[in-house]
Amino acid sequence: MKKAVSLINVIDIARFPQLLSRILQKLHLKAESNYSEEEEEKLQAAFSLEKQDLHLVLETISSILEQAVYHNVKPAALQQQLENIHLRQDKAEVFVNAWSTMGQKATEKFRQRILAPHKLQMVKWHLNLQNGSLCSSKIKISSNCVTTRSGH
16 A cells, blocks of 8 residues: 555646546446556556556555445545545545545445346236136135346
């Protein structure tokens, strides 16, 4: 974590908000990468980072934001926690600004993905009821069939 924080601290402050914004927008898409291979190469050049270091920075930022989503952290508490791990104040403020503007939306998208990945689309049911003849009116046979279909 110390190495990741020191790498984040040296990232150009002018480009940092765009990086955070992109990660927050795609935070709920865990299976997908936030950046394509070509975009990662551009980020490496823009931030003067090796590929391994860039991945460490991206994973650390994602992890911090995922924890903020999970705990539904208030902006002031987020800033305090970021400063406690020795993130520079200007970087912590960028985190807090991004979290203040996009955090609620990211939290809602994250919850939808986790709590309701499939939505019920259809329910059909069918009931068959048969009675016996007049002589044996106590005989009743019933059968039920329920069909459901769900999707994303």
